[in-house]
Amino acid sequence: MADPVVLRIIFGDGSDARKLNLVSGIPETVAELHHFVKTCYQLHEDFRMQYMDPDFKDFINLTSRSEIQNKSTLKVIYMTLTPPVDSYITLYPVEPSDAAIISSNDQTFSPSSVASSSSADTLYTSTPHSSPEILLSGLSSWPKVFVVPKFTYKAEFELQQKNNEFETNGTNFNPGPKLKGIILDGLAQEMMKYTKYPKDYQCEEVAAALTRTHPCLGQLGSKTGFWGWKQSLKYKMQNYRTKLGRLGHPEIRVNSLKHKLEGQGKAAANIKKPRKAEVYYIPLHPKGETAESLEKERIALLSELKKRDNEVVITAKMEKTFSHRCLEVVEQRPMIGDFKNRWPALFEPSEVNAEFMRITTKPLQTKFLSQLDHFSDKLMEIFTCKGGVKGQKIKRILAMKDLCDDINVRRECILRSLVVYLNEDPDVFFKEYLPTAVEDAERDITTTVMGIYSIRRDGHEEPEDVGVVVEGIKVLNNLASVTTAFIMLFGLIYALDLAFPDNLKYTFEFLQKIIMNLDGHKLNLKIQQLKIKLFS
Structure with missing residues (x-):
């Protein structure tokens, strides 16, 4: 394992200088170092790095890792005029009809993605979500950079002493059981603010953050320098879930072996966990509310729907x-039909957007369209390079957008082409009918598990009707476009805790992990290859 390295990082004009501890040594490439600096300091602007050259006594662009060594000085040069700051306001394109309030924690949009959205959209500043349930649960989406919490005063004092010793003579510190327990408890409680079921990469990020904050805790016998901490965190989180389950926490209880349907044997057949980066999968009831009182609220809601x-x-x-x-x-x-009868208010576009925001803390329609528009040119460039039968089919689909200058048609063509590119069949999912074939449409809808239908006259760009079908039922209709229907279906999949359709699983994975940036750490090989082309 490489020796630990300490670097001095200068930002801007030099008035802001920070120390960077690399427990595992200097990364293998400049690109890896660039990514590490960007992640560690949560930089949102593009930048290049320079190193202090000993010959010229001045900063020179860094092109090789051989130019730097322990205690070297690097300088971050922003590629734009405006450097990033720790506190800032993110702007999102919001259509006037959107009822959802956009969370200030969502920092996925880049300035270019916002600028690429439809000119008809209006920009609003982001505002913290004020839902009482959200405030009660205190959860938020997993942070881009995990911040290690403060431990007890005694633990912080001891760690500071050991950090000083590490900087002086490079001595690592192996804490005793009591101090290690305090550290793991503090980390686990902080992780619980984001998820009850952390994934492997999340435990790894927390362990890495711990050794960056307290470099004395680096583990020399580990390839990464923090493997032992990562494993300990997994066990600690498992113990926390056990304790919460005994207290009756709803999300933990529903995943327990004791809580399953009768007749399923001893297997954990009814285990349900967040699978699509849901932040609020089974949130706690609001303070002072019970299942009985909320059921009364649901019944009252049915009456409110009848009012104008x-x-x-x-x-x-x-x-x-x-x-x-x-x-x-x-x-x-x-069943979807029964659920729609109980919760009819959910099956409106504005409420689908709001429900998606409640579940993921991210906006649905505005982010989807903005990101899709942002990547549209690059996607079409990739699609047009495709050869063979799929390439010919994609060319026929993209030819539709050349017949008119409509942003909705362009978006629809990109979505259909994406399905073909990922070797899936759009004709199984997108059903199009003539107005004279309404009876055929109704018959097909009753046998459709999940899909989108549109009724359009020959030679007409605007469809007469577009809707979403789930389990043979029209859950939404009279939508503005096929793209809007696709977005609404994506939101309903989250709201109804449905699986992505098998015949379009790669398309939906791309939309979830690349377009919506929800849990994009582990990708299918097809999606990974498309992502490489998209960002190259």
């Missing part, structure tokens, strides 16, 4: 009953 211009009250009641609805979806797995 009552969107504010409906949204408030949907917020209040969010935990009740999530528990019903996960535990009871209701």
Whole structure:
């Protein structure tokens, strides 16, 4: 294993200088070092690095890792005029019809992605989500850079002493059981703010953050320098879940072996966990509320739907009953028809957007369209280079956008081409009918598990009707475009805790992990190859 290295990083004009501890030594390439600096300091602007050259006594562009060594000085040069700051406001394109409030924690949009959105969109500043359930649960999406919490005063004092010794003579510190327990407890409690079921890469990020913050805790016998801490965190989180389960935590309880349907034997057949980067999978009930009181709220909600211009009250009641609805979806797995009868308010575009925001803390329609527009030129460049039968099919699909200058048609062509590129069949999912074939459409809909239908006259760009079908039922209709229907279906998959359709699983994985940036650390090989081309 490489020896630990300490670097001095200068930002801007030199008034801001920080120390960077590399427990595992200097990365193998400049690109890896660039990524590490960007992640460690959460830099949002593009930048290049320079090193202090001993011959010229000045900073020169860094092109090789051989130019740097222990205690070298590097300088971050921003590629734009405006350097990033720790506190800033993120702007999102929001359509006037969107009822969802955009969370300030969502920092996925880049300035270019915002600029690429439709000119008809309006920009609003991001505002923290004010839902009482969200504030009660205290959860948020997994941070881009995990910040190690402060431990007890005694533990912090001892760690500071050992860090000083490490900087002086490079001596690593192996904490005793009591101090190690304090460290693991503090990390586990911080992780619980984001997820009850951390994935492998998340435990690894936390362990790496710990050894960066306290370099004396680096482990010499480990290839990464923190493998032991990573394993200990997994066991600690498992112990925390056991304790929460005994206290009756709903998300832990529904995953326990004791809590399963009768007749399923001893296997954990009804285990349900977040699978698509849900932040609020089974949230706690609001303070002072029970399942019985929230059921009364649901019944009252049905009456409110009959009133005109009552969107504010409906949204408030949907917020209040969010935990009740999530528990019903996960535990009871209701049929879509029955669930729609119980929660008709959910099956409106504005509420689909709001529900997706409640579940993931990220905006749905605005982010989807912005990111899709941002990548559209590059995607079309990739698609047009495809050869063979799939290439010919893609060319026929993309030819549709040349017949008119409509942003919705362009987006639809890109989505259909994406399906073909990933070796999936769009004709199975996208059903198009003439107005004279409505009876055929209705018959096909009853046998469709999941899909999108559109009714359009020959030679007409605008469809007369576009809708979403789930389990043979029209859950949404009279939508503006096929793209809007696709977005609504994506949101309903989260709201109803459905699996992605098997015949389009790669397409939906790309949209989830690349377009929506939800849990994109582990990718299927097809998606990984497309991502490499997309970002090359």
